[in-house]
Amino acid sequence: MTQAALPPKFEVHTVELVSVESSKITSVSLYSGRAEITRTYTLNVPTGQNQVKISGLPNVLDHSSLRVEGRGAAAIHGVTIASTPIPPIPSTSDALVALEHKQAKLNKAVARCQKAISSLETFVGSVIIGKYEAEGEKLDDKLLELEQLLKEVDKDIITERARLGGSNHRNHELGQTATISVFAETGGDIELVLIYAVDQANWSATYDIRVDMQTKEQPVALIYKAAIWQSTGESWEDVPLTLETVTPTFGMSLPELDPWRISVWKPSPPPGANVFSARAGFGGGGLKRQRMLRKSSAAFTAEDGEDFSDEAVGCALYCDEPPMQHMQLGIASQGAMSATYKVPGLISIPSDGQEHSVTIVQLQLDATMSRVSIPRAETRVHLKAKVKNASEYTLLSGNxxxxxxGSFISKSSVPAVSPQESFECPLGLDPSIRLTYHPVEKKASKSGFYSKTATQTFTQRITIHNTRSIAIEDLKIVDHIPISEDAQITVKLVAPALTTPSNTGTLGGKGTRPDPVKVSEGVVAQWDGAEEAEAELTSLGKDGKLNWVCSVPAQGKVNLQLQWEVASPASITVTGL
Structure with missing residues (x-):
């Protein structure tokens, strides 16, 4: 039986659609480096077997991710996708031919008008002046009109040529065609939903951090923004957008451990020797690509093939699915390692590769302000904040x-921060605090009768001046004393009089955390790192670093003193001091 003789129910009908013209993007889920697009098509199919061809899909579409869902009294039998042959570049069009013809006529008219004006000026001596003025004015007006028309035609020609080139460019970017086999028991409207992943789309987190130094409670306003770009070939016009913080991973199969072979060392052969060698092959477990698919009983993927029976793989199209709900601001889902954010309202992102900024949320956060200076290196005071993410938002790393x-201070970065975690944020320099690192004072002496010992005492003074009209709390000043690398040289800290865990009793390698030493009113000293809960206690002071934590009154000054001794045999010379 030939195809022409088949009953209507078994005839194969072809329905051709152009994706961007026949559908609307109803959802975009944007990941890092990848996006999942949901497009909805409404079409009319006759009774029987139908081949629905949807052209103009993006070249960056991941074929393995494509799946089809739908609604209506029909069943999907198969899905395939392939590249569309690119048509030749159109060099002209009927509109362009007409415009070029009009341009040529206008150029001739302009030339005639200019020639008429030139002739009139040549014979001005033989005509009445009044008549010359009247005729000349008419020709001038006509010439201006013709030149204006010529400019408009030139512009239209440029636009038409750009349209021809742009049409070909779009064909290059949207060169995939999906073919869907649909069997309809009865003719009528059905709805197909294509869900597919595309590359060339990305978003990254960016932040504005605004600090109010006059506010003690929640002094930090953190504006969490998304920088979005895409060059998929499809423009996302008025789409609901979901931002995903999880990054899809590929090749997560367990690696193989190759044999670890040893042998007797053999010297290299002399130059020029003919050496034959063989290498053992290394077995490599192929990386399996993890597909970014949501499995659904009402979905059919392009990988499932196309020649199947209704009973085996036909996917029913249901017409009672609930309508899409309006997206609201906030977190769509929250996991231990990721979060999903729904951007409020609808958003448009053209396929131009440019960054487009969207605000996710503005958070008011608590922060602990601190100031730190290392005057031996530089006498400037650095201001930083330890900010606690008390929100339910997962913060991605970003600039x-x-x-x-209210004043821009610096560019910084925010690390990846989970809810209830804290992160440190540098806030630039505090010019209101001035430090003076005085020249070091040195005294030398000798002791001993038979074996003389040379002792050098060093004193370093530091002056802190707070020029602000309010007191400064928790200013940390970091300095250090030298470390001996020879058993003949001993270094002893004199002031401040700090103890180390090894001096306060150790047991099983664990030391007792030494208390800070009060130096003066509002000033305590300690080994640097002692304030950190995870500090290795037995290593405190091994690097010679210590710090003072100071409270400096308004318009006041604080003086610090660091003193240490270096003792060694008088017969040797100590270097590095």
Whole structure:
């Protein structure tokens, strides 16, 4: 039986659609480096077997990710996808031919008008002046009109040529065609939903961090933004957008451990020797690509093939699915390692590869301010904040612009921060605190009768001046004393009088955390790192670093003193001091 003689129910009908013209994007889920697009098509199919061909899908579409869902009294039998042959570049069009013809006529008219004006000026001596003025004015007006028309035609020609080139460019970017076999018991409207993943789309977190130094409670306003770009070939026009913080991973199969072979060392052969060698092959477990698919009983993927029976793999299309709900601001889902954010309203992102900024949320956060200076290296005071993410939002790592009291201070970065975690944010320099690192004072002496010992005492003074009208709390000043690398040389800290865990009793390698030493009113000293809960206690002071934590009154000064002794046999010379 030939195809022409088949009953209507068994005839194969072809329905051709152009994706961007016949559908609308109803959802975009944007990951890092990848996006999942949901497109909805409404079409009319006759009774029987139908081949629905949807052209103009992006070249960056991941074929293995394509699946089809739908609604209506029909069943999907198969899905395939392939590249569409690119048509030749159109060099002209009927519109362009007409415009070029009009351009040529206008050029001739302009030339005639210019020639008429030139002739009139040549014979001006033989005509009445009044008549010359009247005729000349008419020709001038006509010439201006013709030149204006010529400019408009030139512009239209440029636009038409750009359209022809742009049409070909779009064909290059949207060169995939999906063919879907649909069997309809009865003719009528059905709805197909294509869900597919595309590359060339990305989003990254960016932040504005605004600090109000006059506010003690929640002094940090963190504006969490998304920088979005895509060059998939499809423009996302008025789409609901979901931002995913999880990064899809590929090749997560367990690696293989190759044999670890040893043998007797053999010298290299002399130059010029003819050497034959063989290498053992290394077995490699092929990386299996993890597909970014949501499994559904009402979905059919392009990998499932196309020649199947209704009973085996036909996917029913249901018409009672609930309508899409309006997206709201906030977190769509929250896991231990990732979160999903729904951007409020609808958003448009053209396929131009440019960054487009969207605000996710603005958070008011608590922060502990601190100031740190290392005057031996530089006498400037650095201001930083330890910010607690008390929100339910997962913060991705990203660049941040820092503003203090309304003024832009610096560019910084925010690390990946889970809810209830804290992170440190540098806030630039505090010019209101001035440090003076005085020249070191040195005294030398000798002792001993038979074996003389040379002792050198060093004193370093530091002056802190707070020029602000309010007191400064928790200013940390870090300095260090030298470390001996020879048993003949001993270094002893004199002031401040700090003890180490090894001096306060150790047991099983664990030391007792030494208390800070009060130096003066509002000033305590300790080994650097002692304030950190995870510090290795037995290593405190091994690097010679110590710090003072100071409270400096308004318009006041604080003086610090660091003193240490270096003792060695008088017969040797100590270097490095």
């Amino acid at each position: 941040a612009s820092v503003y203090v009291d």
